[in-house]
Amino acid sequence: PDTQVQSINPANGEVIESFTPLNASGIESALDKAADRFLSWRNVPLAERAELLNSAADILEAKASEYARDITLEMGKPLAQAEGEVKKCATACRHYAEHGASYLQDETIRTDAHRAFVRHLPMGPVLAVMPWNFPFWQVFRFAAPGLMAGNVGLLKHASNVWRSALNIEDVFRRAGFPDGCFQTLLIGSSDVEGVIRDNRVKAVTLTGSGPAGRSVAAIAGDSIKPSLLELGGSDAFIVMPSADLDKAVKTAVTARTQNSGQSCIAAKRFFVHADIHAEFSKRFVAAFDALEVGDPMKDSTDVGPLATLQIRDELADQVDRSLKGGAESLTKDRTLPGKGAWIAPQILAEAHSGTPSTDEEMFGPVANLWKVSSLDDAIARANRSVFGLGSTLFSKEEAEIDKAVNELEAGATFINSMVASDPRLPFGGIKQSGYGRELAADGLHAFMNRKTVSVA
Numbered sequence: 001p002d003t004q005v006q007s008i009n010p011a012n013g014e015v016i017e018s019f020t021p022l023n024a025s026g027i028e029s030a031l032d033k034a035a036d037r038f039l040s041w042r043n044v045p046l047a048e049r050a051e052l053l054n055s056a057a058d059i060l061e062a063k064a065s066e067y068a069r070d071i072t073l074e075m076g077k078p079l080a081q082a083e084g085e086v087k088k089c090a091t092a093c094r095h096y097a098e099h100g101a102s103y104l105q106d107e108t109i110r111t112d113a114h115r116a117f118v119r120h121l122p123m124g125p126v127l128a129v130m131p132w133n134f135p136f137w138q139v140f141r142f143a144a145p146g147l148m149a150g151n152v153g154l155l156k157h158a159s160n161v162w163r164s165a166l167n168i169e170d171v172f173r174r175a176g177f178p179d180g181c182f183q184t185l186l187i188g189s190s191d192v193e194g195v196i197r198d199n200r201v202k203a204v205t206l207t208g209s210g211p212a213g214r215s216v217a218a219i220a221g222d223s224i225k226p227s228l229l230e231l232g233g234s235d236a237f238i239v240m241p242s243a244d245l246d247k248a249v250k251t252a253v254t255a256r257t258q259n260s261g262q263s264c265i266a267a268k269r270f271f272v273h274a275d276i277h278a279e280f281s282k283r284f285v286a287a288f289d290a291l292e293v294g295d296p297m298k299d300s301t302d303v304g305p306l307a308t309l310q311i312r313d314e315l316a317d318q319v320d321r322s323l324k325g326g327a328e329s330l331t332k333d334r335t336l337p338g339k340g341a342w343i344a345p346q347i348l349a350e351a352h353s354g355t356p357s358t359d360e361e362m363f364g365p366v367a368n369l370w371k372v373s374s375l376d377d378a379i380a381r382a383n384r385s386v387f388g389l390g391s392t393l394f395s396k397e398e399a400e401i402d403k404a405v406n407e408l409e410a411g412a413t414f415i416n417s418m419v420a421s422d423p424r425l426p427f428g429g430i431k432q433s434g435y436g437r438e439l440a441a442d443g444l445h446a447f448m449n450r451k452t453v454s455v456a
């Protein structure tokens with residue numbers, strides 16, 4: 001029984017379910033099936049692939065509440081947010097069903113030849129190593145464009161969300177995708193190296209922590225296979241005097257506490273101009289103190305438990321070190337539910353550099369707030385982070401907007417709204433947040449052979 005992998009409800013510590021991981025021969029036959037399936041899947045007409053993706057979308061919508069319940073049980077996010085996540089996956093499937101063919105068109109190039117163009121050809125089986133924070137969305141963000149492109153998918157999901165991993169496989173099966181187009185491999189991280197190195201696997205994508213990304217990218221590099229990394233972030237959220245303050249505060253609270261704060265593109269460091277800092281801070285703290293923390297199955301809950309006790313302990317330790325390093329906590333003390341991975345939403349002010357607040361990703365409902373003297377000051381501090389995923393500016397001044405867009409070191413800058421992923425927009429980071437882009441046309445081209453064709 002100690003080889004079993006358990007899903008544990010982080011709201012109360014109870015074991016939900018146990019799973020038997022795949023053994024070596026199980027992995028072997030899955031890889032064989034993937035390689036075999038690819039040989040026929042790559043020739044399936046685009047219209048047929050699109051139809052299957054639309055069926056997957058129908059199933060996601062029809063079964064959203066069932067899948068959402070399993071997500072909430074396994075990783076603790078508030079149920080309504082889990083349901084929203086499943087439905088968002090349907091929009092990704094529909095997006096690629098509708099636009100896939102145009103993204104995949106040959107690109108004509110004028111040369112001295114009679115005809116020259118780039119054709120997009122799929123690569124084969126692609127491994128996705130995925131995290132637990134958005135157990136459905138992170139996977140569909142990879143799978144919908146990948147399947148439309150003609151690749152086949154292999155999923156190694158985080159070990160705490162294996163029911164969701166099996167539910168995702170079920171979506172594709174029910175939608176009518178041929179067997180082997182998308183397979184969930186119930187494997188631990190120690191089995192990932194062998195899969196990446198296997199000749200049948202052509203590329204790997206990972207969303208998760210820096211250490212996991214570094215390991216996977218090194219193995220992919222050593223085997224000369226393309227990789228894409230979506231790692232952590234410590235996104236800056238800058239508020240200037242011309243901002244609509246009501247909207248800025250409301251957005252700041254959602255951007256920091258949505259998904260109980262466990263999002264790579266959550267705003268984590270707030271830089272507020274001195275002229276409005278006192279008012280912003282007062283409202284921000286009041287809004288945090290008003291958040292309802294508790295049972296994620298309840299409609300009124302804003303913030304649930306974190307996904308695991310270990311994640312909670314790591315965040316609690318980071319908060320501790322930032323407080324010892326000079327930060328001040330602005331939010332009220334709370335009594336939390338007893339058993340489970342609970343932590344109070346909190347705002348830490350004026351943390352010193354060299355503390356987790358400035359240097360690390362804080363993966364939970366903890367906001368870091370600083371007063372800044374100018375936009376230049378805000379941008380300089382924002383860019384001190386090793387991460388570069390998203391960023392937000394609240395301002396109505398065109399010159400400030402332009403400056404932020406040009407100077408913030410991030411894969412995305414959102415003006416007067418929170419950073420959010422959208423199937424129509426490319427998504428990805430720079431610096432230690434990773435490389436490559438998912439979603440939009442980029443996501444579809446990520447793992448393709450852009451073959452140059454020249455006809456004399």
Ligand code: NDP
Pocket residue numbers: 129130131132133156157158159160187188189190192193207208209210211212213215216230231232233263264311361362363
């Ligand atoms: P991990 O990066 O460890 O987990 C993400 C995925 O990578 C899981 O499927 C995991 O499998 C796998 N994995 C872990 N280590 C390796 C490895 N050496 N080789 C191959 N695969 C590996 O994240 P954690 O769950 O440990 O979270 C730790 C921190 O990472 C968070 O607190 C947060 O800061 C960051 N994070 C960021 C995310 C984002 O969206 N950017 C998402 C999740 C985490 P297994 O579960 O079996 O270990």
